[in-house]
Amino acid sequence: MSGAPKPVFVDPLPSWNEGTTKATILDFVRRVTIEDSSDYVPPSERIATFDNDGTLWCEQPTFVQGFFLLDRVKTITTEQPELAEQQPFKAVLENDKTTLATFGKKELVALVFATHTGMTPEEFRTIVQTWFDSAMHPRFHRLFRECVYQPQLELLDYLRANGFKTFIVTGGGSGVVRTVAESIYGIPPEQVIGSSSKTTLEWRDGKPVLVKQPELNSFDDRAEKVVNIELHIGRRPILAFGNSDGDLAMLQYTAAGTGARLALLLHHDDSDREYAYDRDFHFSPLREALEEVPKLNGGHIVSMRQDFKQVFPFS
Amino acid sequence: MSGAPKPVFVDPLPSWNEGTTKATILDFVRRVTIEDSSDYVPPSERIATFDNDGTLWCEQPTFVQGFFLLDRVKTITTEQPELAEQQPFKAVLENDKTTLATFGKKELVALVFATHTGMTPEEFRTIVQTWFDSAMHPRFHRLFRECVYQPQLELLDYLRANGFKTFIVTGGGSGVVRTVAESIYGIPPEQVIGSSSKTTLEWRDGKPVLVKQPELNSFDDRAEKVVNIELHIGRRPILAFGNSDGDLAMLQYTAAGTGARLALLLHHDDSDREYAYDRDFHFSPLREALEEVPKLNGGHIVSMRQDFKQVFPFS
Numbered sequence: 001m002s003g004a005p006k007p008v009f010v011d012p013l014p015s016w017n018e019g020t021t022k023a024t025i026l027d028f029v030r031r032v033t034i035e036d037s038s039d040y041v042p043p044s045e046r047i048a049t050f051d052n053d054g055t056l057w058c059e060q061p062t063f064v065q066g067f068f069l070l071d072r073v074k075t076i077t078t079e080q081p082e083l084a085e086q087q088p089f090k091a092v093l094e095n096d097k098t099t100l101a102t103f104g105k106k107e108l109v110a111l112v113f114a115t116h117t118g119m120t121p122e123e124f125r126t127i128v129q130t131w132f133d134s135a136m137h138p139r140f141h142r143l144f145r146e147c148v149y150q151p152q153l154e155l156l157d158y159l160r161a162n163g164f165k166t167f168i169v170t171g172g173g174s175g176v177v178r179t180v181a182e183s184i185y186g187i188p189p190e191q192v193i194g195s196s197s198k199t200t201l202e203w204r205d206g207k208p209v210l211v212k213q214p215e216l217n218s219f220d221d222r223a224e225k226v227v228n229i230e231l232h233i234g235r236r237p238i239l240a241f242g243n244s245d246g247d248l249a250m251l252q253y254t255a256a257g258t259g260a261r262l263a264l265l266l267h268h269d270d271s272d273r274e275y276a277y278d279r280d281f282h283f284s285p286l287r288e289a290l291e292e293v294p295k296l297n298g299g300h301i302v303s304m305r306q307d308f309k310q311v312f313p314f315s
Numbered sequence: 316m317s318g319a320p321k322p323v324f325v326d327p328l329p330s331w332n333e334g335t336t337k338a339t340i341l342d343f344v345r346r347v348t349i350e351d352s353s354d355y356v357p358p359s360e361r362i363a364t365f366d367n368d369g370t371l372w373c374e375q376p377t378f379v380q381g382f383f384l385l386d387r388v389k390t391i392t393t394e395q396p397e398l399a400e401q402q403p404f405k406a407v408l409e410n411d412k413t414t415l416a417t418f419g420k421k422e423l424v425a426l427v428f429a430t431h432t433g434m435t436p437e438e439f440r441t442i443v444q445t446w447f448d449s450a451m452h453p454r455f456h457r458l459f460r461e462c463v464y465q466p467q468l469e470l471l472d473y474l475r476a477n478g479f480k481t482f483i484v485t486g487g488g489s490g491v492v493r494t495v496a497e498s499i500y501g502i503p504p505e506q507v508i509g510s511s512s513k514t515t516l517e518w519r520d521g522k523p524v525l526v527k528q529p530e531l532n533s534f535d536d537r538a539e540k541v542v543n544i545e546l547h548i549g550r551r552p553i554l555a556f557g558n559s560d561g562d563l564a565m566l567q568y569t570a571a572g573t574g575a576r577l578a579l580l581l582h583h584d585d586s587d588r589e590y591a592y593d594r595d596f597h598f599s600p601l602r603e604a605l606e607e608v609p610k611l612n613g614g615h616i617v618s619m620r621q622d623f624k625q626v627f628p629f630s
Contacts, residue, residue: 044503121545165505178549188359189549190480190505199545201538201564207571208564210545217546223516230436230514230525231532232547234493234504249516249523256522 012158015151015310021264021302025155028262028298032238033162039260043163047237049229049250050152052170052177052194054243054284055266056185058137058147058312060275063283065172067144068131072115089114112173113214117197120209121175128179142314145180150313152241156185159239167237168192169229171221171246171284175212193232195220225250243268244284251293261298265289270305273315327473330466330625336579336617340470343577343613347553348477354575358478362552364544364565365467367485367492367509369558369599370581371500373452373462373627375590378598380487382459383446387430404429427488428529432512435524436490443494457629460495465628467556471500479554483507484544486536486561486599490527508547510535540565558583559599566608576613580604585620588630 016022031039032046053059073092077084084093088107091099116124137147156166168187170177174194181187196217199210220228226249229237240247240254243266251263267290269276278286293299304311331337346354347361368374388407392399399408403422406414431439452462471481483502485492489509496502511532514525535543541564544552555562555569558581566578582605584591593601608614619626 044497121549122551165503167505174546174549182359188480190482190547192549196546199542201541201568208541208568209571210541210568226516226523226525227514231489231511232505234436234489234507236437253516253523253525256524 012161013151013154015154015308017307017309019307021300021307024300025262025264028239028260029159029162032260041238041259045235045238046159046162046164047167047233047235048159048164048239049167049169049233049237049241049254050156051242051244051247051250052168052172052181054268055241055247056148056152056168057144058140058149058274059284060268060277060281061138063172064144064147065176067135068128068176069111069115071131071135072127073111076115083114109216113197116173116175117212117214119212121199121212124175124212125179128176132180140312140314142312145184146314147312148184149308150310150315151308153185153313155241156187160186164239166191167229167233168194169220169225169240169250170194171219171225173197174220193220193225193228221246223249226253229253238262240264241266242289244281244286245289246284248289248292251289251299252296255296255298261296263293263296263299264302265293265300266302266304268304270308270311273308273311274304327476328466328469330469330623332622332624334622336615336622339615340577340579343554343575344473344477347575356553356574360550360553361474361477361479362482362548362550363474363479363554363556364482364484364548364552364569365471365555366557366559366562366565367483367487369583370556370562371463371467371483372459373455373464373589374558374599375583375592375596376453378487379459379462380491382450383443383491384426384430386446386450387442388426391430398429424531428512431488431490432527432529434527436514436527439490439527440494443491447495455627455629457627460499461629462627463499464623465625465630466623468500468628470556471502474554475501481506482544482548482552483509484535484540484555484565485509486534486540488512489535508535508540508543536561538564541568544568553577555579556581557604559596559601560604561599563604563607566604566614567611570611570613576611578608578611578614579617580608580615581617581619583619585623585626588623588626589619 031037032041050056053063073089077089083089088111132145135144137144140147159166166187168181172194174192174196177194178189178192181192198213198215198217200213201208202211236257237254239262240250241264242251255261255263346352347356365371368378388404392404398404403426447460450459452459455462474481481502487509489507489511492509493504493507496507513528513530513532515528516523517526551572552569554577555565556579557566570576570578
């Protein structure tokens with residue numbers, strides 16, 4: 001006896017638990033890609049934007065770029081020992097929590113400029129690449145670049161397989177995230193939008209080079225994420241994914257377009273496998289968005305605890 | 316008698332005359348794409364940047380966006396008749412050459428802001444799209460969007476077929492060029508970098524919208540083209556194509572990278588089929604670049620008269 005082969009359903013999102021979230025994602029992608037659907041969106045308009053810190057990779061106990069900054073402070077104070085006695089470097093090196101607690105935006109910006117600028121973008125990328133090759137997460141004892149969410153890697157692949165263009169829209173520095181986004185997420189540098197310092201074109205040894213300046217070009221957070229989406233992408237996303245109030249404007253802007261929309265917010269509620277936090281994370285709190293996202297067209301809260309079958313690729 | 320079928324060579328650049336330029340382009344692409352070549356470049360690094368005005372489409376008797384600006388002045392002075400009696404609008408409407416000759420950057424910027432801002436990017440795109448659907452070139456009596464160079468369309472296709480990502484880096488407004496670049500050139504909005512005004516996120520009827528402001532964000536010309544290449548693309552191009560001194564920095568920056576490079580400059584020397592101009596084109600002169608580009612690694616002057624077998628698709 002022979003018969004037609006049974007159709008095989010390959011789950012494109014095996015690290016997502018069955019439930020409302022997974023069904024919502026699969027249903028959305030089906031509706032926008034099936035040509036006779038009233039929600040059909042042509043491939044050129046299938047723009048998906050993802051926050052990075054806390055959405056694609058772990059942002060606790062603090063931002064990955066914070067660990068990078070600390071190691072950069074150690075490096076430059078070794079090269080220039082006189083800096084080690086000056087603030088804000090001294091408090092960072094000594095982990096002087098009393099003084100650190102007094103630091104505001106001014107000191108943070110000074111630290112970023114001292115450690116991230118004054119060189120060409122190519123020189124900076126080499127520093128970043130070298131750091132990512134060995135820097136380890138203090139709790140998971142894995143490279144930071146490995147501490148990414150397996151369900152999100154699957155979602156990015158699944159969206160691209162369905163004609164989406166995937167972008168990162170991050171408050172992190174574009175020079176940092178671009179260095180590793182292609183190898184980690186399959187997202188090329190031109191599809192990474194981040195915070196940036198100004199650069200200037202200068203001549204060195206008869207050749208033009210760009211030099212990163214200690215001056216802010218864009219802090220890619222909150223409303224600025226939307227401004228930068230227009231500047232860099234020039235189209236409104238139909239899907240956006242974030243995890244903090246810094247992403248709320250992007251989610252609202254995405255949801256406010258016509259037609260089918262998906263605005264997803266990851267809630268970190270899993271202290272066993274990752275972390276549980278929202279309101280109290282100093283750098284990137286989740287307060288307003290937890291209330292507002294469910295009200296949006298296509299707005300949905302993703303629970304790490306309930307929706308992620310597996311958290312990290314190495315789990 | 317039978318034999319092996321003869322190999323058929325399909326010329327990927329049929330609108331380019333045989334000669335040094337075509338051989339240079341074909342040789343460059345062969346060298347960077349053949350894996351055992353010492354000049355091999357992985358696909359992710361195959362970034363090609365093209366100027367638009369005068370490089371991909373005709374920029375005479377003046378920029379396409381100049382014609383758009385003129386029609387927009389007519390529209391807004393019809394809607395707001397009091398403006399028709401005020402400068403700089405009055406001189407534009409009356410084609411008052413004496414007064415127009417006194418106009419500098421201040422008046423031009425005022426005209427651009429009055430005609431290009433104060434609306435959402437989506438509203439602006441609709442205006443641009445409608446204009447391109449009917450606006451005709453005064454000499455060729457074809458839609459402006461048809462007055463593009465057939466050899467360049469073939470070159471863009473040829474590069475993409477060989478794994479290149481093609482970008483436009485234009486002094487023109489990104490909101491104008493992005494509206495038509497995908498249908499004309501196959502280049503999506505996020506691969507068009509241009510001049511831009513600032514935008515702000517505002518709330519209208521309970522929904523977030525961006526609003527174009529009468530304030531310059533970036534004038535994408537000369538060194539700023541290189542700055543924007545880093546900001547938007549994050550990689551140094553290996554091929555760049557321009558036609559004026561405004562493109563020289565981009566060509567120099569491209570040529571100064573390591574490995575095989577191609578820096579092409581189109582010289583408009585064909586008054587019969589298009590236009591002949593260089594030093595004296597007020598808005599975008601070609602002076603220094605004509606001297607400098609041949610000295611660059613991979614620098615090459617393209618002659619429209621000699622190298623273009625066909626100029627426009629409709630020729």
